[in-house]
Amino acid sequence: MTAQIVNDESSEWDGARFGREESTGVAFGMDMLQIVFLGVGMVIIVVCVVAGGFPGGLIAAALTAGVFGAIGIPRIFGKSLLTWVRVILSSQSRKRTGQNEYLPEESGVDVVVGDEGIELSPELEVIDPPRRSEDTGRDKKGRIKPLKPGRLLLPGEFSELLVYQMPGGAAFAYDPVAKEGIVVAQISTHKAFGLESFEDQETRLRAWAEAEATIAGIDGVLRVQMADQTTIASGSAVLDHYEQEISNAQTVVDPDTGETVEQAGEAIDPFLHQSLVDMLVAAEGRPVHGMWMAVVLSQTKLAKRIHSAGRGIRGFMETALVAMGAVESALPESGTEVVRWHSPRSLAALVRTAFDPAASVEISEREDGVDVGAAGPMWARDSLATFASEGAIHRTFKVSEFPRSQAQLGFLQNFIFSGDFRHTVSVYMKPRDIGKALKTNERSKATWTSNATLRDKLGKQTTLRHDRQLEDLSQEESELERGHAALKMTVMVTVSAFSEEEMDASVSQLKTAAARANCELRVMYGQQDSAFMAAATPLGRLNI
Structure with missing residues (x-):
């Protein structure tokens, strides 16, 4: 019979984990481009309601809200749909112009x-420029x-x-x-x-x-x-x-x-x-x-x-x-x-x-x-x-x-x-710079607090992902205070x-x-x- 010895000693790396991808954004995890886009949508909705009256204005406002919300709110692979549209249009533009x-x-x-691609001329010979021995x-x-x-x-x-x-x-x-x-x-x-x-x-x-x-x-x-x-x-x-x-x-x-x-x-x-x-x-x-x-x-x-x-x-x-x-x-x-x-x-x-x-x-x-x-x-x-x-x-x-x-x-x-x-x-x-990193951490915490306040006022339920962001920020601050690079x-x-x-x-x-x-x-x-x-x-x- 053999006995297995288990090492119960704690390790300094126990509980080591990495923070999630940042998604705090300007408000509700949305970046500035999304905020501006949705702001424009809100202006158009107000104009529709005031100018169109009932029920035509409300219907137009509802359709506008649906279109702007469907385009401005979603995030795909960490980027907003608006950002993806910009990336794709830029790629297509470069392709059309040959860039x-x-x-x-x-x-x-x-x-x-x-x-089928490119053919090179067979006479390819590159010679280093001569250098003096001195x-x-x-x-x-x-x-x-x-x-x-x-x-x-x-x-x-x-x-x-x-x-x-x-x-x-x-x-x-x-x-x-x-x-x-x-x-x-x-x-x-x-x-x-x-x-x-x-x-x-x-x-x-x-x-x-x-x-x-x-x-x-x-x-x-x-x-x-x-x-x-x-x-x-x-x-x-x-x-x-x-x-x-x-x-x-x-x-x-x-x-x-x-x-x-x-x-x-x-x-x-x-x-x-x-x-x-x-x-x-x-x-x-x-x-x-x-x-x-x-x-x-x-x-x-x-x-x-x-x-x-x-x-x-x-x-x-x-x-x-x-x-x-x-x-x-x-x-x-x-x-x-x-x-x-x-x-x-x-x-x-x-x-x-x-x-x-x-x-x-x-x-x-x-x-x-x-x-x-x-x-x-x-x-x-x-x-x-x-x-x-x-x-x-x-x-x-x-x-x-x-x-x-x-x-x-x-x-x-x-x-x-x-x-x-x-x-x-x-x-x-x-x-x-540690000082700048701490200030960035403080700003991120302030943004998180502002978002949390808005969510409470609007009656939105707090999610575990949202709470985890604050844990990540607190962990980063603790590590910086302990002297980590x-x-x-x-x-x-x-x-x-x-x-x-x-x-x-x-x-x-x-x-x-x-x-x-x-x-x-x-x-x-x-x-x-x-x-x-x-x-x-x-x-x-x-x-x-």
């Missing part, structure tokens, strides 16, 4: 758009010497991004319009969170919370994007990584032969080693997970520091180097570390594979990445529910509802490991496929994973281009 389709103007590549990145006084930047040829507003190379080889993407700088790190986790004990998971989560607070507290940080991308890498690339890990493994001296033996690969189990090698040699591509962290810095907020560091782009890069060091030192305690900061070419490779998933195998075999000028798509088209590029179609979702009951540690892994199909999960962290979190998921059938199958797996995580997914209708850029590319652009 939903993108062709690079400066690529120098001949393209022909036919009924370009060390700094002058004799130690100041950064910015080299000529490359331009990312991307759809719409994203084409303004310029990519510089900083001392040490890291890329610095600069947006001269938004006045933002972006640095991107390749990150890795050296522990398996799902295989650890609950106590160890708690420890890592506590360390990660501290790391988030530290990064959010770095001067000038606007947004942080943390992403995990399930992609396809060549079998040869995985084999090279495996052989490198063997060569880096610990060694021991065989007491019988006196030879030095590596404690990995064939020395441990020749059969399994050879089986893995044969499988990787035969495999064209295998699903792997790539992780990155994009840190977006504000040039405006860092103006004084940039001025003292050398002004202009030179001073901005010096400031970015300091922020990068702070990020590197904040992560290790949580089991996460910065492997490297992406160079311009490796950053361009990430962007390129986002638009062209079919090229993942080929690009993974290149050690030097992709030229910045060739990172963007040769063709892209935006529609109401999808974004298409280079023969692939993409659909982006937003996690609109997080677990409403007890949230399990690591629940987002259900999205990351939802299946062996191309998808990217991006978590955005937007720091907020004021962060606004957004989670986006992009699924990529090469046919509608493949897309439907992958989305079905994703929705099943969302149900297991007790979350709700929402398609970003009418915003697929911006949503794709936010979720699938490492540029930290959250413009939705």
Whole structure:
């Protein structure tokens, strides 16, 4: 007979839950557009009653009230019907004017758009501009010497991004319009969170919370994007990584032969080693997970520091180097570390594979990445529910509802490991000033109180959902008062496929994973281009 020991110790994460999607609105959960629309309806109703008399005026008023109420009151997927009408009309207008389709103007590549998509000319060769060997990145006084930047040829507003190379080889993407700088790190986790004990998971989560607070507290940080991308890498690339890990493994001296033996690969189990090698040699591509962290810095907020560091782009890069060091030192305690900061070419490779998933195998075999000028798509088209590029179609979702009951540690892994199909999960962290966050919380509470007073006067019954909103606001205030970092979190998921059938199958797996995580997914209708850029590319652009 065996006895099962149950751990009755309480956990600091007991009762942890996320607030519902905000629906307080201006009044009764309605936004300003709804209030204005219904206000216009009320004016028309009064005019009908006064001018039409009885019974014609009352009938006209009743019909007007029905029409305005049916259009102005309903909310679908968190948005009012009026907002959806505006989104659909905007999408149709862009389609009629051809603004939903993108062709690079400066690529120098001949393209022909036919009924089945796009055909590229076979003479596509992009060569990096030559750089002098004496370009060390700094002058004799130690100041950064910015080299000529490359331009990312991307759809719409994203084409303004310029990519510089900083001392040490890291890329610095600069947006001269938004006045933002972006640095991107390749990150890795050296522990398996799902295989650890609950106590160890708690420890890592506590360390990660501290790391988030530290990064959010770095001067000038606007947004942080943390992403995990399930992609396809060549079998040869995985084999090279495996052989490198063997060569880096610990060694021991065989007491019988006196030879030095590596404690990995064939020395441990020749059969399994050879089986893995044969499988990787035969495999064209295998699903792997790539992780990155994009840190977006504000040039405006860092103006004084940039001025003292050398002004202009030179001073901005010096400031970015300091922020990068702070990020590197904040992560290790949580089991996460910065492997490297992406160079311009490796950053361009990430962007390129986002638009062209079919090229993942080929690009993974290149050690030097992709030229910045060739990172963007040769063709892209935006529609109401999808974004298409280079023969692939993409659909982006937003996690609109997080677990409403007890949230399990690591629940987002259900999205990351939802299946062996191309998808990217991006978590955005937007720091907020604690004082401003508390004031926003107070205003939301005041709005809730006003709505509750109006509901009482009109005799409307209080619902549990309405009461839960106040609980969420009180919980947020309590957490801010306890010293938690004021962060606004957004989670986006992009699924990529090469046919509608493949897309439907992958989305079905994703929705099943969302149900297991007790979350709700929402398609970003009418915003697929911006949503794709936010979720699938490492540029930290959250413009939705």
